[in-house]
Amino acid sequence: MSTDTDTDLFSDVDLGWEHLKNRLFxxxxxxxxxxxxxxxxxxxxxxxxxxxxxxxxxxxxxxxFFTRDGSRREELSGFRGAIVASxxxxxxxxxxxxxxxxxxxIYLEEYAPDNRITRLIEANLANLAGVPSIVYGLLGLAAFVxxxxxxxxxxxxxxxxxxxxxxxxxxxxxxxxxxxxxxxRNGSYATGATKWQTIRRVVLPAAIPGIMTGTILALxxxxxxxxxxxxxxxxxxxxxxxxxxxxxxxxxxxIYNWANEPSQHFIHLAAVGIVVLLTFLFVMNAVAMYIRxxxxxxx
Amino acid sequence: xxxxxxxxxxxxxxGGGPAExxxxxxxxxxxxxxxxxxxxxxxxxxxFFVLIDNAASYFFxxxxxxxxxxxxxxxxxxxxxxxxxxxxxPDHATPAHGVLPIVFGTLAITVGAAFVSIxxxxxxxxxxxxxxxxxxxxxxxxxxxxxxxxxxxxxxYFAIAFINPVLVAPxxxxxxxxxxxxxxLLSGMLVVGIMTxxxxxxxxxxxxxxxxxxxxxxxxxxxxxxxxVSTRIVLPASISGVFASYILAVxxxxxxxxxxxxxAGFTxxxxxNPFAEIMTMTAYMVKxxxxxxxxxxxxxxxxFAVGLLLFVMTLTMNLLNDWFKRRFQxxxx
Numbered sequence: 294m295s296t297d298t299d300t301d302l303f304s305d306v307d308l309g310w311e312h313l314k315n316r317l318f319x320x321x322x323x324x325x326x327x328x329x330x331x332x333x334x335x336x337x338x339x340x341x342x343x344x345x346x347x348x349x350x351x352x353x354x355x356x357x358f359f360t361r362d363g364s365r366r367e368e369l370s371g372f373r374g375a376i377v378a379s380x381x382x383x384x385x386x387x388x389x390x391x392x393x394x395x396x397x398x399i400y401l402e403e404y405a406p407d408n409r410i411t412r413l414i415e416a417n418l419a420n421l422a423g424v425p426s427i428v429y430g431l432l433g434l435a436a437f438v439x440x441x442x443x444x445x446x447x448x449x450x451x452x453x454x455x456x457x458x459x460x461x462x463x464x465x466x467x468x469x470x471x472x473x474x475x476x477x478r479n480g481s482y483a484t485g486a487t488k489w490q491t492i493r494r495v496v497l498p499a500a501i502p503g504i505m506t507g508t509i510l511a512l513x514x515x516x517x518x519x520x521x522x523x524x525x526x527x528x529x530x531x532x533x534x535x536x537x538x539x540x541x542x543x544x545x546x547x548i549y550n551w552a553n554e555p556s557q558h559f560i561h562l563a564a565v566g567i568v569v570l571l572t573f574l575f576v577m578n579a580v581a582m583y584i585r586x587x588x589x590x591x592x
Numbered sequence: 593x594x595x596x597x598x599x600x601x602x603x604x605x606x607g608g609g610p611a612e613x614x615x616x617x618x619x620x621x622x623x624x625x626x627x628x629x630x631x632x633x634x635x636x637x638x639x640f641f642v643l644i645d646n647a648a649s650y651f652f653x654x655x656x657x658x659x660x661x662x663x664x665x666x667x668x669x670x671x672x673x674x675x676x677x678x679x680x681x682p683d684h685a686t687p688a689h690g691v692l693p694i695v696f697g698t699l700a701i702t703v704g705a706a707f708v709s710i711x712x713x714x715x716x717x718x719x720x721x722x723x724x725x726x727x728x729x730x731x732x733x734x735x736x737x738x739x740x741x742x743x744x745x746x747x748x749y750f751a752i753a754f755i756n757p758v759l760v761a762p763x764x765x766x767x768x769x770x771x772x773x774x775x776x777l778l779s780g781m782l783v784v785g786i787m788t789x790x791x792x793x794x795x796x797x798x799x800x801x802x803x804x805x806x807x808x809x810x811x812x813x814x815x816x817x818x819x820x821v822s823t824r825i826v827l828p829a830s831i832s833g834v835f836a837s838y839i840l841a842v843x844x845x846x847x848x849x850x851x852x853x854x855x856a857g858f859t860x861x862x863x864x865n866p867f868a869e870i871m872t873m874t875a876y877m878v879k880x881x882x883x884x885x886x887x888x889x890x891x892x893x894x895x896f897a898v899g900l901l902l903f904v905m906t907l908t909m910n911l912l913n914d915w916f917k918r919r920f921q922x923x924x925x
Binding site: 328 | 614615618621622624625626627628629630631632633635636638639642643645646711712715716718719720723724732735736738742743744745746747748749750752753754774786790793817818819822823840843846847848849854874877878881882887895899902903906907909910911913914
């Protein structure tokens, strides 16, 4: 939008200065907008070069990296145990948080009367989303690891992460349920179906793609969470876990351990680990996007 | 996140129609679903309970639950020492319980990060909302979302492998002749600042986009330029939404763990020297968890005292954020 004014009319206004001010301002805010982009590029560039240098100069073999577990000795260290632990965590977190999360969303969207209890639950959800992740780790440590004597096992980490992603799953499932038009519901009621039958056979099938997308994105958040796992004691473990009752160290905690070592070899191992972690994230996001686009035009 | 009340639809038909069994199933489903929703409230209560219970044993030598069973409280750490002491070393042979150094560390990181994310985030929001052509917008927004989606551990790595040795250390040695270690306060500020840019920019942009065009056109009609409209109309009109985004970014910075731990280190220093190593509250918790801390020791209990303080700080921020958000929603309904 240009603001061309008649210079004869406004000869007392210094338009040159106005134009300059506008140009300068646009330059400054455009530069600021690019700052984030530049930093992202730097970050990815740094990880990529360290990954490359790790493979070439530090002779980290990718085959060994995927087939060995962690080790105190840098040249024997691998990522297998961490990858297996992270995948197991994802499975457990899904089991623990998906049904409860979707159930809560159904209650809040379809059943909840507009009263004080409902408002309390909603406000509480908003606040839970703002609780620092390390606090969920403290909860896991005090209530499960030591409280009921689980010890620092995979299941304890999964519970902490499940509680952490629950609010995200609930809010995204609520949005998916809200996007199902009321006409669909009324059509079902007209056939004499009860509320629950309507939800189960009409509303949920229509909302499932949105719910799936939200859940996968929530899991993508969980797979990168480090602090809660450190608090429940998932650190300095090199063995691969075989079940939910084994001690473990997942991908992010292993990367943290390596990044904290003074040796350059370990730092480059961390870079290779980060590439694997980001690949996981990328695939999860791609799957979520695919589901979203595939079913966008259904209703 | 909208907390609009959802009006039930078409449930005005009750009784008379469906069979009794269906109604029973309906009631059962409703009860189970309510149980699911109640779990989230239980989570909050559990967090409160665990933090307060364990923090009590740090200050009074016995948990709240133990005191109810008849244990006698004895002052182990006084509140005076905790809140005003300037040395924090609960795990030393000569322990000191002054929490100030690590609170200061957290606040220093938060303030420094705010100096990065608030101006840059706000400028980005103005550009996206008022200036950016659709083609740039559609590329810039997803890029910033990627920035928000990267795990914090990766930012920590970025700080320890790049920002500190490549950006900060050369500056320190060239300008001030300081030989820096692996960690520095300045790296922590920078990396947390970068992390919270997307939060400020996206929420502020939503607020600015919600400002009605009538206001903009009114200003243009009076001969205002785009610069005037952006800074004197749009920004003031969306200010409470913009403030809400600042508070959220600050709250995130206070609770940030992995990035500050890897960037700023593990030494409790009461210093604002940007090239010194410091320790935040979260870094202290990580340090304790890395060690083999036995349950029931003072170090173990100190975790929860610090955790409770952190929780109270972020909760205050979140409540403030709610208040600003509500104010903003009331303005443009």
